[in-house]
Amino acid sequence: xxxxxxxxxxQTVSNPTLEEVAKLAGVSRATASRVFTxxxxxxxxxxxxxxxAAEKLRYVPNRAARTLVTGRTDxxxxxxxxxxxxxxxxxxxxxxxxxxxxVLSRRLLQLVLLMPQSTADEARLEGYLSAGHVDGVLMVSxxxxxxxxxxxYGRGIRVVLGGRPSGSSPVxxxxxxxxxxxxxxxxxxxxxxRRRIATITGPLDMGAGIDRLQGYRDAIREGGLAxxxxxxxxxDFGQVSGVIAMQALLDRHPDLDAVFCASDVMAAGALExxxxxxxxxxxxxxxxxxxxxxxxxxTAPALSSVRQPxxxxxxxxxxxxxxxxxxxxxxxxRIILATELVVRASSAKGGRE
Amino acid sequence: xxxxxxxxxxQTVSNPTLEEVAKLAGVSRATASRVFTxxxxxxxxxxxxxxxAAEKLRYVPNRAARTLVTGRTDxxxxxxxxxxxxxxxxxxxxxxxxxxxxVLSRRLLQLVLLMPQSTADEARLEGYLSAGHVDGVLMVSxxxxxxxxxxxYGRGIRVVLGGRPSGSSPVxxxxxxxxxxxxxxxxxxxxxxRRRIATITGPLDMGAGIDRLQGYRDAIREGGLAxxxxxxxxxDFGQVSGVIAMQALLDRHPDLDAVFCASDVMAAGALExxxxxxxxxxxxxxxxxxxxxxxxxxTAPALSSVRQPxxxxxxxxxxxxxxxxxxxxxxxxRIILATELVVRASSAKGGRE
DNA sequence: GTCTGGCGCGAGAGCGCTCTCTCTTAGATC
DNA sequence: GATCTAAGAGAGAGCGCTCTCGCGCCAGAC
Numbered sequence: 001x002x003x004x005x006x007x008x009x010x011q012t013v014s015n016p017t018l019e020e021v022a023k024l025a026g027v028s029r030a031t032a033s034r035v036f037t038x039x040x041x042x043x044x045x046x047x048x049x050x051x052x053a054a055e056k057l058r059y060v061p062n063r064a065a066r067t068l069v070t071g072r073t074d075x076x077x078x079x080x081x082x083x084x085x086x087x088x089x090x091x092x093x094x095x096x097x098x099x100x101x102x103v104l105s106r107r108l109l110q111l112v113l114l115m116p117q118s119t120a121d122e123a124r125l126e127g128y129l130s131a132g133h134v135d136g137v138l139m140v141s142x143x144x145x146x147x148x149x150x151x152x153y154g155r156g157i158r159v160v161l162g163g164r165p166s167g168s169s170p171v172x173x174x175x176x177x178x179x180x181x182x183x184x185x186x187x188x189x190x191x192x193x194r195r196r197i198a199t200i201t202g203p204l205d206m207g208a209g210i211d212r213l214q215g216y217r218d219a220i221r222e223g224g225l226a227x228x229x230x231x232x233x234x235x236d237f238g239q240v241s242g243v244i245a246m247q248a249l250l251d252r253h254p255d256l257d258a259v260f261c262a263s264d265v266m267a268a269g270a271l272e273x274x275x276x277x278x279x280x281x282x283x284x285x286x287x288x289x290x291x292x293x294x295x296x297x298x299t300a301p302a303l304s305s306v307r308q309p310x311x312x313x314x315x316x317x318x319x320x321x322x323x324x325x326x327x328x329x330x331x332x333x334r335i336i337l338a339t340e341l342v343v344r345a346s347s348a349k350g351g352r353e
Numbered sequence: 354x355x356x357x358x359x360x361x362x363x364q365t366v367s368n369p370t371l372e373e374v375a376k377l378a379g380v381s382r383a384t385a386s387r388v389f390t391x392x393x394x395x396x397x398x399x400x401x402x403x404x405x406a407a408e409k410l411r412y413v414p415n416r417a418a419r420t421l422v423t424g425r426t427d428x429x430x431x432x433x434x435x436x437x438x439x440x441x442x443x444x445x446x447x448x449x450x451x452x453x454x455x456v457l458s459r460r461l462l463q464l465v466l467l468m469p470q471s472t473a474d475e476a477r478l479e480g481y482l483s484a485g486h487v488d489g490v491l492m493v494s495x496x497x498x499x500x501x502x503x504x505x506y507g508r509g510i511r512v513v514l515g516g517r518p519s520g521s522s523p524v525x526x527x528x529x530x531x532x533x534x535x536x537x538x539x540x541x542x543x544x545x546x547r548r549r550i551a552t553i554t555g556p557l558d559m560g561a562g563i564d565r566l567q568g569y570r571d572a573i574r575e576g577g578l579a580x581x582x583x584x585x586x587x588x589d590f591g592q593v594s595g596v597i598a599m600q601a602l603l604d605r606h607p608d609l610d611a612v613f614c615a616s617d618v619m620a621a622g623a624l625e626x627x628x629x630x631x632x633x634x635x636x637x638x639x640x641x642x643x644x645x646x647x648x649x650x651x652t653a654p655a656l657s658s659v660r661q662p663x664x665x666x667x668x669x670x671x672x673x674x675x676x677x678x679x680x681x682x683x684x685x686x687r688i689i690l691a692t693e694l695v696v697r698a699s700s701a702k703g704g705r706e
Numbered sequence: 707g708t709c710t711g712g713c714g715c716g717a718g719a720g721c722g723c724t725c726t727c728t729c730t731t732a733g734a735t736c
Numbered sequence: 737g738a739t740c741t742a743a744g745a746g747a748g749a750g751c752g753c754t755c756t757c758g759c760g761c762c763a764g765a766c
Binding site: 027028034043065070071 | 714715716717720721722
């Protein structure tokens with residue numbers, strides 16, 4: 001019975017070894033190896049002979065053996081805690097992967113995704129990553145103060161985060177300009193004549209949640225309006241939390257005239273509540289979301305939103321990790337990518353003059 | 354410069370080896386090894402000494418070395434071609450992963466996700482999987498006749514598919530009862546008095562697309578209605594294709610009174626078109642989707658849909674693979690899981706009497 | 707003709723681990 | 737007290753590969 005323990009089972013199909021390839025090609029193992037490591041010191045005919053032999057035997061180099069001696073795996077781990085895949089139900093995740101892959105493929109590195117489902121999974125994951133299964137680790141969207149990145153970092157494993165961690169940390173990261181994006185959104189609302197502007201925040205134990213709130217506050221203050229905590233209501237980026245938060249805000253401020261939501265999904269929930277309360281959007285209340293996800297164009301009215309360069313974030317994460325792998329020094333670096341406001345019907349200026 | 358080539362670089366942090374742990378614990382390497390392989394023949398005190406030494410040195414067994422001798426990696430690959438993550442933009446993907454993880458975690462196996470982004474990626478993937486990086490492979494939702502599963506199978510690698518391949522194949526798979534689900538949906542429409550029932554199909558080079566169409570046809574025929582190809586319009590599971598297909602169907606049959614869509618997302622598109630043509634749903638036209646995704650409850654009216662047990666599919670895939678790993682014989686087995694119809698407003702019987 | 711240099715190649719060590727085989731020793735049996 | 741047994745530990749081989757070292761050979765310089 002296959003127990004996932006550590007006991008040797010007979011290989012069902014014992015793969016050919018380099019030794020056999022070399023013998024068939026009539027060369028030494030060393031020469032055959034040189035062919036597969038693309039080493040220059042091989043004659044054309046030896047190379048051809050080895051290649052032919054390999055093809056004939058359907059030889060594939062044993063990765064474990066190679067890793068054992070080189071200390072390298074040529075693969076990169078991407079860790080995505082379970083909730084993330086849902087939070088941004090939207091293309092966030094595949095877009096990020098696409099950006100990362102674009103860079104890694106060029107270097108012939110294999111991207112390996114890891115989705116811990118539980119705390120137990122995550123503990124095991126630390127062992128997996130520490131055991132030399134990957135050359136470096138990318139991680140996204142940590143809730144609270146996930147200790148994993150720092151622990152890996154402490155082990156000398158190269159780590160790059162997507163989205164800044166909520167605390168301070170020596171680990172390198174790439175983030176989008178959440179505060180800047182939020183500020184753009186709120187400045188746009190102020191510019192449209194709104195004065196009683198509420199916000200539905202993300203979880204405040206995540207960098208993205210904190211920074212988007214900060215951007216909102218900055219814009220409110222700089223716009224000469226008063227920041228008032230009763231105009232702020234926390235959500236968790238999910239739709240239901242948008243519905244509930246909007247309700248709470250309307251209870252406190254029936255006359256609010258705009259709401260900035262830290263995610264499109266929450267904004268969709270907010271729209272639902274506004275509709276139920278017969279608020280016209282954008283006439284009575286303007287709404288702006290964040291993420292510019294596909295949901296933004298399918299709501300009625302279509303949602304203004306802050307667009308983030310997800311693919312670019314993936315690319316930068318990969319580049320940063322590769323640079324760290326090259327440089328023999330790790331950590332510290334951070335890259336912030338610009339965000340952009342996309343205005344749609346939900347906050348149209350014409351909504352109210 | 355880190356090239357992803359095959360050249361040894363100095364390890365930034367050279368991890369402690371078993372040898373060092375053994376020395377610190379005052380035992381031989383063999384005894385130390387026994388501790389980590391949970392072998393029974395170790396005295397309590399030797400075990401404790403080794404554990405203490407390991408902790409002190411922060412020792413993690415080198416996986417490559419272990420794999421080299423055991424021939425096992427204790428990890429399982431899950432291959433998801435890029436389009437899939439989009440197609441079922443919805444929780445399909447995380448739900449599947451959750452089901453799989455549930456089973457694998459219990460065996461302490463690591464799930465590794467692989468998302469080839471291009472044909473080049475896929476070619477490289479074959480090498481990766483063949484090189485002994487994983488003990489077995491799970492694959493989902495193949496477009497057309499993807500040769501990868503059979504090639505891996507041919508190499509003696511254990512493979513289990515999620516969703517039957519469109520052609521015939523010796524590779525084991527788990528699938529939901531697509532035909533049965535479609536049949537339920539159409540029987541429900543017929544039971545509601547509908548007679549001019551159209552369908553928007555999925556891509557017909559995918560098992561799911563083919564089978565859902567087949568179920569539709571069977572139900573139509575058995576309901577005593579005529580199957581008529583002009584009532585069938587192909588889509589690609591995406592929203593836009595639903596919009597367009599519905600338009601084509603209305604052009605041909607302005608008086609159709611129901612439409613069965615092979616995905617919820619296409620159904621949402623169909624609803625859009627129906628609304629634009631002033632068809633009331635369900636009064637004039639009843640609509641049923643497939644997948645019972647979150648979108649089904651957020652459309653207006655809410656969408657009747659066929660529910661599939663995604664988590665269960667993940668679990669069964671994992672179980673089948675583990676069984677195959679145990680049994681030393683591979684392939685052949687197939688498991689079909691029941692689907693279920695969830696009736697909502699879009700096909701309410703009261704819609705028309 | 708000799709000397710030099712570099713190219714191509716083979717021999718062999720060794721990466722870190724598991725596992726088999728063998729040895730030691732303590733306890734059980736007579 | 738002698739013999740047997742089995743539990744616990746160590747020695748050592750070897751998994752498949754890469755890489756260093758050094759040897760032989762031939763082209764070009766003198």
